[in-house]
Amino acid sequence: MDRTQIVLLGLPLFLFCFDVLNLFTLRPPPPPPHKAHHHHHHHDHLQNKPPPLPKDTLDFPSQKPIAGAVGVGNTVKISFCTSCSYKGTAVTMTKMLEAAYPGLEVVLSNYPPALPKRLLSKLVPAVQFGIFGIVMGGEQLFPMVGMVPPPWFYSLRANRFGTMASTWLLGNALQSFLQGTGAFEVSLNDELIFSKLQEGRFPGEIELRDAIGRKLVNSGITGDGALWT
Numbered sequence: 001m002d003r004t005q006i007v008l009l010g011l012p013l014f015l016f017c018f019d020v021l022n023l024f025t026l027r028p029p030p031p032p033p034h035k036a037h038h039h040h041h042h043h044d045h046l047q048n049k050p051p052p053l054p055k056d057t058l059d060f061p062s063q064k065p066i067a068g069a070v071g072v073g074n075t076v077k078i079s080f081c082t083s084c085s086y087k088g089t090a091v092t093m094t095k096m097l098e099a100a101y102p103g104l105e106v107v108l109s110n111y112p113p114a115l116p117k118r119l120l121s122k123l124v125p126a127v128q129f130g131i132f133g134i135v136m137g138g139e140q141l142f143p144m145v146g147m148v149p150p151p152w153f154y155s156l157r158a159n160r161f162g163t164m165a166s167t168w169l170l171g172n173a174l175q176s177f178l179q180g181t182g183a184f185e186v187s188l189n190d191e192l193i194f195s196k197l198q199e200g201r202f203p204g205e206i207e208l209r210d211a212i213g214r215k216l217v218n219s220g221i222t223g224d225g226a227l228w229t
Helices: 002-024 043-047 087-100 115-144 149-158 160-179 205-219
Strands: 075-080 105-110 182-188 191-195
Touching: 075 087, 075 115, 087 105, 087 182, 087 191, 087 205, 115 160, 182 205, 191 205
Parallel strands: 075 105
Antiparallel strands: 075 182, 182 191
16 A cells, blocks of 8 residues: 555544544643743833734623613523524624613524534545545555455546545535534523524514513513612
8 A cells, every 4th residue: 555545545534533532522721821930021022012812702792791781690692503604693683782781791602513413524524535535546445455446436437526526515515514503592591582493584683682671671680689660
């Protein structure tokens, strides 16, 4: 087995094992910040150091709570399908809710697919690279396992570039389907307010604002423990 065949066979298996390992392994906590020594030697340098750029995360920065505001102490969670390009809608809803109910905390998060679909989506790239390896080196691979190249192999080999392009496009479409949930779930203090999975549509801005407002009024308690009047 030459070096090219080893890479074609080993790379899909390595990618699949690495993805499965990341799926079940918790990320280690970030290391504690390193204490800088000799502050008096670098005082001028630290003053001129530019502030760090914010990280691009799903969490949309919430406004600072206002004492006695309607939304203080209440949390809205919007869980949505990130692979479905729903983030723009989630950010729009976040701005609307924070403007309507000052002090309300809005948390954005990904709504993950079921575990079997996640595992299958990790398997798709391994299958794609496996097909690429068979198309490119099948004449040497089949005899190594004691098999005669089947007729379908020669059909694929006759149009190898079309086969590889089709495998790549169909595999990516299948992976997007497995990772997508179509979810846009809104909850207030862990109580479901709106579910796209149940309703089959997105909530309107006014509809969502009024639904959360009714829940806040029915609770009758603000974040600082004072009753509404």
